[in-house]
Amino acid sequence: MAGTTAALRSRVAGVAWPAMPSTHGAQLLALSYQFEHTQWWPAKRLLEQQLRQVRQLLRHAAATVPFNRERLRAAGFDATQPLTLEMLRALPLLTRRDIQLAGVALHCTDLPAAYGRVGQTRTSGYTGEPLTVRRTRLDHLLWEVNALRDHHWHQRDSSGKLAIIRSMGDTAPPPNGSLSGNWGSPAAECYKTGPFGEAEHCRERCHAGAMVVASRSGLSADVSQLGTDVDRVVRGSRYAARTIARRAYCWRNGGSGAARGVRRVAGRSAGRRIQLRGDGLHHAAMPGERRLSRDGGKRAGGNHRRRGQAVRPGRSRAGGGDDAARWCDAAAATRSATTPKRARHACAGAACRRLRACWAGCAIC
Amino acid sequence: MTGAATPMRSHVTGVTWPAMPSAHGVQVLSLLFQFEQTQWWPAERLLEQQLRQVRQLLRHAAATVPFNRERLRAAGFDATQPLTLDRFRALPLLTRREVQRAGAAMHCTARPAAYGRVNEKRTSGSTGEPLTVRRMQTDQLLWEANLLRDHYWHQRDFSGKLALTRAGAKHAKPQRGAVQNSWGTVAELYRTEPLVIVDSAADTEAQAQWLLREDPDYLMLYPGILKALIAWFASQDKRLARLRQVRKLGETLDLFLRESCRAVLGVPIADCYTSEEMGYIALQCPYSGALHAMSESVLVEILDDNGQPCAPGGLGQVVVTTLHNAAMPLVRYVLGDHAKVGEPCPCGRGLLTIKPVLGKIRNLVTLPTGKRFRPRFIEELKPFPMVRQYQMIQNLQQNVEARLVVDAPLTAEVEDRLRKVLQEPIGYPFHISFVYFRDDLPRGPRGKFEEFVSRLPSEGTAI
Numbered sequence: 001m002a003g004t005t006a007a008l009r010s011r012v013a014g015v016a017w018p019a020m021p022s023t024h025g026a027q028l029l030a031l032s033y034q035f036e037h038t039q040w041w042p043a044k045r046l047l048e049q050q051l052r053q054v055r056q057l058l059r060h061a062a063a064t065v066p067f068n069r070e071r072l073r074a075a076g077f078d079a080t081q082p083l084t085l086e087m088l089r090a091l092p093l094l095t096r097r098d099i100q101l102a103g104v105a106l107h108c109t110d111l112p113a114a115y116g117r118v119g120q121t122r123t124s125g126y127t128g129e130p131l132t133v134r135r136t137r138l139d140h141l142l143w144e145v146n147a148l149r150d151h152h153w154h155q156r157d158s159s160g161k162l163a164i165i166r167s168m169g170d171t172a173p174p175p176n177g178s179l180s181g182n183w184g185s186p187a188a189e190c191y192k193t194g195p196f197g198e199a200e201h202c203r204e205r206c207h208a209g210a211m212v213v214a215s216r217s218g219l220s221a222d223v224s225q226l227g228t229d230v231d232r233v234v235r236g237s238r239y240a241a242r243t244i245a246r247r248a249y250c251w252r253n254g255g256s257g258a259a260r261g262v263r264r265v266a267g268r269s270a271g272r273r274i275q276l277r278g279d280g281l282h283h284a285a286m287p288g289e290r291r292l293s294r295d296g297g298k299r300a301g302g303n304h305r306r307r308g309q310a311v312r313p314g315r316s317r318a319g320g321g322d323d324a325a326r327w328c329d330a331a332a333a334t335r336s337a338t339t340p341k342r343a344r345h346a347c348a349g350a351a352c353r354r355l356r357a358c359w360a361g362c363a364i365c
Numbered sequence: 366m367t368g369a370a371t372p373m374r375s376h377v378t379g380v381t382w383p384a385m386p387s388a389h390g391v392q393v394l395s396l397l398f399q400f401e402q403t404q405w406w407p408a409e410r411l412l413e414q415q416l417r418q419v420r421q422l423l424r425h426a427a428a429t430v431p432f433n434r435e436r437l438r439a440a441g442f443d444a445t446q447p448l449t450l451d452r453f454r455a456l457p458l459l460t461r462r463e464v465q466r467a468g469a470a471m472h473c474t475a476r477p478a479a480y481g482r483v484n485e486k487r488t489s490g491s492t493g494e495p496l497t498v499r500r501m502q503t504d505q506l507l508w509e510a511n512l513l514r515d516h517y518w519h520q521r522d523f524s525g526k527l528a529l530t531r532a533g534a535k536h537a538k539p540q541r542g543a544v545q546n547s548w549g550t551v552a553e554l555y556r557t558e559p560l561v562i563v564d565s566a567a568d569t570e571a572q573a574q575w576l577l578r579e580d581p582d583y584l585m586l587y588p589g590i591l592k593a594l595i596a597w598f599a600s601q602d603k604r605l606a607r608l609r610q611v612r613k614l615g616e617t618l619d620l621f622l623r624e625s626c627r628a629v630l631g632v633p634i635a636d637c638y639t640s641e642e643m644g645y646i647a648l649q650c651p652y653s654g655a656l657h658a659m660s661e662s663v664l665v666e667i668l669d670d671n672g673q674p675c676a677p678g679g680l681g682q683v684v685v686t687t688l689h690n691a692a693m694p695l696v697r698y699v700l701g702d703h704a705k706v707g708e709p710c711p712c713g714r715g716l717l718t719i720k721p722v723l724g725k726i727r728n729l730v731t732l733p734t735g736k737r738f739r740p741r742f743i744e745e746l747k748p749f750p751m752v753r754q755y756q757m758i759q760n761l762q763q764n765v766e767a768r769l770v771v772d773a774p775l776t777a778e779v780e781d782r783l784r785k786v787l788q789e790p791i792g793y794p795f796h797i798s799f800v801y802f803r804d805d806l807p808r809g810p811r812g813k814f815e816e817f818v819s820r821l822p823s824e825g826t827a828i
Contacts, residue, residue, distance in 0.1 A: 008399060012480065012503060014421050014691055017414040018399045018661045020503060023388065030394035034373065034383045036401060049382040056379045114377040114385075138377065138385065 007192050025189045031145040032152070047085065055083035060108070067105040096129055107134060114138070144186035151187055158183060158193040371523040371555050390554045396510035396661075397517075403661055407715045412450065415664045418688045419696075420448035425473070426694040432470040433694060458672070458684060459698045465496060471693050472499055481505075483692045488641035498642050499693040507662040507689060509550045511645035514659075516551065518651040519610065519635045523548060523557040525582025526607075530565040530572060530590055537562045539571035542579065558582075568805060569593040576605055585612045588622055589814030591634075593754075595622075599629045608632050615639070616815075617722050619741060638722050640700055643685050647719050652712035656719040662688055665717055666697070667706045677708045683722070703729065703737075727819050732793050733762050740817055745786045751775070756806050757787075759819045765795045770802045 008019035008029075021029060038046065059079040061068035075091045099106060111118065116137020124130050135143075151158070162183050172178040182188035373384035386394060403411065424444040426433035440456050464471055481502025488496050516523075527548050537543035548557040561579045563572055565587065573594055576584070584605075586594075591611060598604065611626055611634045618636050626634050638647035638656055646663055647656035658665040664686040667675045675681040683702040687695050707718030723729065729737040746752055754770035767787060769775070775783065784797045806814070 014425050014480070015418070015503060015689060016421050017418045017688075018396055018403065018507075020392075020506075021395050023391075026391040026395035028395075029398040030386055030391035031383055033394045033398035033401065036398070038383065053380070053382045056381055060379050112378055115379075138380065142383075 008190055009188075009192050021190055024185070027141060028145055028148055028186050028190055031142065032148055035145065035149055051083045051085065051088065054088060055079075058083065064108045064110040065106060066109070067102040096131060099131060100129060111136065116140075144189075148186045148190065158187055158191045162193075373554055374552075374556055384554075386554055392506055393509050393513060393554065396507065397513060400510065400514055400661055404657075404714045404716055408709075408717065411660045411715050415660060415688060416448045416450065416453060419453060419664060419686060420444075422686075422688060422691065422694050423448065423696065425691050426696065429473045429475045429691075430471065430694055431474065432467040433696070454674075456697050459696060461496060461699070461701065464695070464698070473692050473694070480691050486641060496642065500644075500690055501692045504644070504662075504687065504690045504692075508644040509553075511648070511659050511662060513551065513554070515612075515635070515637060515645070515648045518648060519612075520651070521583060521610070523551060523555040525609065526558045526579065527560045527583045527585065528576060528579055528581035529560060529562045529584075530586040531562050532565045532587075534562050534564040537564045539563050539567040539575040542575055565590055569597050573597045573601075573603075577603065580605060580607050582607050582609050583612060584608060584610075585614055587614050587814070588616045588618050589816075591626065592622055593814075595625050595629045599625075604629075604631060610635055613637060617728070617739075621741065621744070638704075638719065640685075642695060642698065643687055643700070646683075646685060646700075647717075647722075650710055650712050650714065650718075653710050653718075655707045655710055656722065657710065657714055658717035658719060660716050664688060665719070667704055667719070675706045677706050677718075680705050680723070683719075701727075728815055728817050729819060730757075730759055730765075730791055730817060731762070731819055731821055732791075740790045742787060742790055742816070745790060748786075749779075749783060752783075754802075754806055756815070757817045759795075759817070759821060762821065763793075763795055765791070765797050766800055767797050768800045768802060768806055770804070770806060772803075774801045775799065 007017075009021060009025065010016055010019035011022045011025070012020040038049075041049075058068075058072060058077055062072045062077060062079055063069075071092065077087070077091065081087070118134050118136055119140065121133050121135065122130060123133060183191075183193040187193050372382070373386065374390070375381050375384035376387045376390070377385040403414075406414075423433075423437060423442055427437045427442060427444055428434075436457065442452070442456065446452070484500050484502075484505065486498050486500065488498060531537070534543065543562040545560040545562065548555075548560050551557055561581065563575050565572075567575075569590075572590070576594070591613075608630060610632050611630065613634055613636050618634060623634050626632065636649040636654075636656060637645065639645050643663055645659045646665060647658045649655070650657050666684040666686075667679070667681040668684055669675050669679060669681045680703060683700045683704050684697050685695070685700055686697055703723040704719045705721060705723075707720035710716075710718045723739045728739060730740045731737050740757070742755065742757070746755065751771050751773075752769050753772075756768040758766040758768065760766055765787075767783075780799055783799075787797055788794055
């Protein structure tokens, strides 16, 4: 990505550098440019701008969202006054159950055209309480900018191959999954991520930059398939990540794995991520563990590096190092049947003991 | 600014932060996003990308620009081969005279629609040789990005008032000036205070009085006009209370003017190097004060007398290639200016450092030995307060005409003293004759004033 070897895509024939991105790409980069600056602002200044924006949102909500109209009035929200932190904190908390009960009363009745069309996502989340969430095109744009920021922060090389393993229904059945010529938006909107548009010709031509989406079923087979060529950057759910990591460890020992990193996209973890390095498998603690949910978008960023700063090796609460892979024994793990995603398990591994509570996301277990 | 106090304009109602700029604004910001990265690249990496882009331009020029088709073939350009630095340097230099003669043959006969519409601009430049330049919309976009970069580098606050003295602004008489409600293209991204304009052809006192009334935060003007204004403010012991910075337009800037601006007006000058044909060529580094080439839009070479690139510290002629102007590709164009190559800048940017730009050959004195340099007379004239303005014209190899604005012609004895004093900065016993004027000396077509003008036959040609 920016600052690494990847080149930005130029959509104007005859202009290679600097790139003239597509309209959508330019929007992403324009916001990325703002983020590049705002991320270094002091917390006070960030909060000030946040409150300024929240005030706009509340005014809009009070005027066009039936559920909020009454709720905000009851909370004493005054659209004519600047919003202070105290005023914000005086607003009642909103629970998932509130949203479920409110139903369409939470939907805006008069959305300005500039916000773009509205998309809808149905999510069960972690609690098993289904929820339908509406998001505008503009909101999605910010989601994409944060996804791009994630790539930038972690200096991902978009010329690498990206594999995604997640629940996809029948759209990407094993053993081959489905193939795409690039990483998809937002990365492919801005960067060259591979032999664009060649996916349909022949699978072998898509080795660089191609995305493999495999369904969770038959994961083991997919992972085996990923072994030598599709394992550069691996992205998937915690469950998939663990499996990939375990397999990658095996590959490492078997001499064929080459994954550069695993990024979790869903599920909670105990604040650790899996890193696959040339010298073995590591657990790395993330000071600001990245969390993502369908209803809230990206909530917190992970490690990142500022220009000129040395890269600090991830300091694991579990100790880190090559031995990490051997601390926990998968066979020792027993899962809870009721809440599998958050199951504590009985594990005798050293990492688990140090963490006191080893969530299933300790990567190897 | 994004990193400073002024909030960015959002074009979506209900969204103030982060700003959702206009379609044009996002294009400019997407370029600035890239500039933020590329400015720190090492020089080799920048050159690699520049050559990649020049190759695209040359392929286009060879295919669609009649003038270039033959010229590039003769120079052995092969569109199928990657462009190396050696191959690029094998291309012939392009002079202003050649561009004038080529006329419409310099224009691209087929333009991709994605390049946008073409703008045409007629420029006389400081040499008085008119030239019509065509520029693409993409080129204009880069121009805007560089302008914004200049504002960012110098941390200008858009909530301040900007005053501009502009050549040819006939409607902006100093009694009232003219007012634009924004700083121009910057307003696409930021809310700005008004821009106030005055005709640079107005006399110095009228301009000074207008400035006192407007009391701007920033002032953009030619160095020649600034020099006259500084003299006026010094003589009246006045200052512009709110002024924060002067931004130079055109011409070259000397150290003395920098110092006197700080002493009299109490503010620094931000330098830049632009041309009508090329747009922004270099901007002043916010850290070191040297000039950085805008390597993302132009490839700047500084060549010695043998056409070889100068080493740091070396003086040579400035040769520029626009990277994106497909409407009228100017490849290895000789600007007629002289500049020194700077050492790598301590700021860490990989952009070429130029230090300083000495201006046109016509502004350099030529000694009978062939040596050329830019003479300065300001210090030597201090003991002669009766000289209100001056200009030196080199008519012959050993003759210089001193044009002086005085209340009464100087006596023979004062003339002798002055002659000796003027010969010192030149370092040669020229024959100096005096011509007297009562009113201000005439300025060039764009309001520029040249202290020294060489009228020797070799003017405007490469050394």
